[in-house]
Amino acid sequence: MKTKPDHWYRQSAAAPVRIVDGRIEVLLVTSLRSGRWILPKGIVERDMTPAQSAAKEAWEEAGVHGEPDIHSLGMFETSKWGGVCSVEVFRMDVTKIADQWPESDKRKRKWFALADAIREVHPDGAAQILQKIALPPLRLTLVRHAKSSRDDMSLEDFLRPLNDRGKRDAPEMGRRLRENGVQPDIIVSSPAKRAIKTARLIAGELCPEAEILEVAGIYEATVAELLKLVQGLPEEKQDVMLVGHNPGISDLAHIFFRTEIENIPTCGVVRLAFDARHWRDISRQRASLLLFDYPRKDTGKP
Numbered sequence: 001m002k003t004k005p006d007h008w009y010r011q012s013a014a015a016p017v018r019i020v021d022g023r024i025e026v027l028l029v030t031s032l033r034s035g036r037w038i039l040p041k042g043i044v045e046r047d048m049t050p051a052q053s054a055a056k057e058a059w060e061e062a063g064v065h066g067e068p069d070i071h072s073l074g075m076f077e078t079s080k081w082g083g084v085c086s087v088e089v090f091r092m093d094v095t096k097i098a099d100q101w102p103e104s105d106k107r108k109r110k111w112f113a114l115a116d117a118i119r120e121v122h123p124d125g126a127a128q129i130l131q132k133i134a135l136p137p138l139r140l141t142l143v144r145h146a147k148s149s150r151d152d153m154s155l156e157d158f159l160r161p162l163n164d165r166g167k168r169d170a171p172e173m174g175r176r177l178r179e180n181g182v183q184p185d186i187i188v189s190s191p192a193k194r195a196i197k198t199a200r201l202i203a204g205e206l207c208p209e210a211e212i213l214e215v216a217g218i219y220e221a222t223v224a225e226l227l228k229l230v231q232g233l234p235e236e237k238q239d240v241m242l243v244g245h246n247p248g249i250s251d252l253a254h255i256f257f258r259t260e261i262e263n264i265p266t267c268g269v270v271r272l273a274f275d276a277r278h279w280r281d282i283s284r285q286r287a288s289l290l291l292f293d294y295p296r297k298d299t300g301k302p
Contacts, residue, residue, distance in 0.1 A: 002083040009080075011087045012050035013041030014058035014068060015130060018094045018111070019273075019290055020181065024133060026117035027094065029062050030108045036122040037110070041087055054090045062109050063101025066092040067257070069275070070285055073132045076125025089129045093273070093288035136273035136288060140230060141182060141241040143202065144249045146170040146267035148194040158192050158219065169267040169295040170198045174205025177269060180291055185236075186211045188229075189243040190218035198267065199243040218244045223251035233279040256287040268294030 002009070016027035028037040040061035044053045051068040058064050068090040075088045112120060118130045146166030162170070184207065189199035191214040203210045217225060226248050233240055242249070246264065253261040253270045261270060271291035274282040 002081060004081040004083070007046070008043050009083050009085045010044050011041050011085050012044050012054040012057070013039040013087050013089045013126070014054040014062075014092045015039055015073060015089055015133060016058050016062060016064050016066065016092050016094050017133060019135070023181070024114040024135060025111045026114055026121075026130060026133070027062055027064060027109055027111050028117060028121055031122070032106060034122075037112075037117075037120045038122055039087075039089065039126055044088075050088045051090045054088075055092060058092055059098075060102045061107060063098040063104060064092075064094045065096040065098075066094040067287075067289060068092040069288070071275075074129045076123065076129055078123050078125070087126075089126070091133060091288075093290065095289050095292070136275045137238060137277055138274040138279060138282065139239045139290070140272045140274070140282075141177070141184060141239075141291075142249050142253055142264065142270040142272070143173070143198065143241060143243045144246055144264045144266055144268050145190070145192070145195040145198040145243060146173075146201070148266075160192075160194050162194050162197050166194065166198070166267065167201070170201035171205045172295060173267050173269055173293070174202035176293055177202065177271075177291075178206050180271070182241075182271065183207055183239065184210060184241040185239045186213060187241040187243065188213050188215055188218070188233075190214070190221075190245060191216055192219045192245070195219070195243050195245065199241075202241075202243075218242070218248075220245070221248045223248050223255065226252045227255065231280045231282065235278060256284050257289050261289075261292060265294040265296070268292075 018025050031038045040057040042057040044050050051070050055068045073089045077084050118127045121127050146162050146169045148160045149163035187199050187210050189196050250264045273288040275286045276282050
């Protein structure tokens, strides 16, 4: 016999996801009573969509933030309060992980490789839902060129080289991207001297054999022109790096993630994934933020 109001039995859950070395990991938390590994879940708040409510539970129970997919992975059922709860699950690509969160003193959390998460999660219905998680088909890494020199004021803007800081930062970001499993099929770069040098230094650490294509239109391109370029990428290139300039590069990232990314610092990188089969179909609703990093991120300085 049900012991709670009917709306309590309509719940949503987050499947917090991150990608490490090209592999999917899922964050699970322990339940309050049994201590078994579960997805963060709770009652769908009346003033929220199920996806928004799932994101709220991910923060309260697991201490993570991210953008939940508006399309659910499916539903599972679990017995509770003398009845059966229907739980709708939403993938959420994690962008921030807190050290302390509302229920950090009540629950444990742990990242599991996807196969291990499927094996450990309770109940069985949740495991079946997790089997639907896969790497998004399309991935795009946006790179703003590294710090450039203005020492020679006689040089036209197109010919400005990298300064010493830029020459240090670009290989460092290449190493960080390599550690995150980034292996682009192609690097598309502005031909401006500071941009193509950035592309080559990153490629030297990331994938020395990578194809680097110089596209004149990237230099001084508007965000609309950059978006058109991306939407016209070859279908066989599913993991692409785009090296360019502000404001266009930051504005392009801003299209897909308005609140998380306002400005990409010099040599900053934004890695996106799109749940779409064709570049022409990418949109904010289909975008997941995989990585936002820049050389001085740990210092809090741009």
